[in-house]
Structure formats: C-alpha cells, structure tokens
Amino acid sequence: MVSSAPCGPADNDRARLMTHPYLATGALAACVLLTSLALEALTLPPAGRIAVGLVPVLAAAYVVRVMARWVRGLDELERKIVAESLALAYGAAILLAVGANYLDKIDIRVPLGWEDGWMILMFLYLAAYALTSRRYQ
C-alpha cells in the first residue's frame, strides 16, 4: 500500500523556502565560508578533509538544481531576460579576462585572479539584469 505524506500549506511554504534561489545561494556562500574555516581550524585525517571539502560541491549542485527549477517556473519574458542577462554577463566576463591577459603581457598587473571570477560574474549578471530588464519596461 502506498501512503502519501500530508502536503498542506505549511509543507508548501517549507518547500518554497527550500527552493528559493536567493536563500539557496546564501546557504551556499555560508557553506563555503564555514568549510574554509573548518578546514583551517580542525585537524582532520585526509578522508575527513576530503569529506568536508566536498560539502560546498554538494551545496553548489543543489543551487544549480534550485536555479534550474526557478528558471523553469518563470514566465517567458522573465526567462528571456535571465537568458539575455547571462549571455551579456558571460560575454563581458570573457572580454575582461582577455583584456586582463593582454594587460598582463604588457606588464600591467590586474589584481584579480580566476578565483575572483564567480564574484565578478555575479556583479556582471546583476548589472546585465538591470539593463535588460529596463529594455522591457
């Protein structure tokens, strides 16, 4: 016999909270921070370090899943705005990376590395989203 779990408004609210993209991203940032602190502060065997180090990877995979579901739930114009914003942000990030590479070749050091890429991409996405969103207002 198949029993179904109760699914009332409270369950729906909890599910919405679990799949909110901004909350999931915030949880990922907290997870990365806590993992870094834990790896610095705790003395763990190699297997333990690997297990702790993998936590943010799992959290990131969850964020990707949440984002994919969130984008599928958007209406068609919102989805178009998100897609155009991502295309603009990635294009701009590639241009910046190529520019930084050439500046590096002429001995002008840019104080940014690949590890800063995700942060730059996030700001570029926010700027691109604001620009694209305005086009359709």
Place this chain on the structure above:
Amino acid sequence: MRNRLRVLRAERDWSQAELAERLRVSRQTVNALETGKYNPSLSLAFDIAALFGLRIEDVFQPNGEDG
C-alpha cells in the same frame, strides 16, 4: 508586431495585474506586450486570443498591416 491588447483589456475594465493573473504571466510581461517591446510566443498568443474569445489575427497584426 502591433496588438490590441490595451484596448481589449480596457474594454473589460481589467488592470494589467488582473490580465497578468489570468494569463499566468508577470505584470511586466503584460506591460511589455502592450507597449510592443516584446512579442509573445505562439503559445502565449493563443492563450491571449482564447482569453478574449478572438482569433490570434484579431489581436495581433504584423507591422504595416491595417486592422
């Protein structure tokens, strides 16, 4: 592409938010459609026409074609 969405909505005395709710889209989408900044997908165009009880060509016209 031009459309009569604003006129049809006004005839029914619906707000943009109300139309958006009936079409299950955002109010921004309704506004962008009305101002001609966004052309809907075929699926949404069918939904809009069905909501007003009209054919797609009664709601949307290509640019340069008089209704």
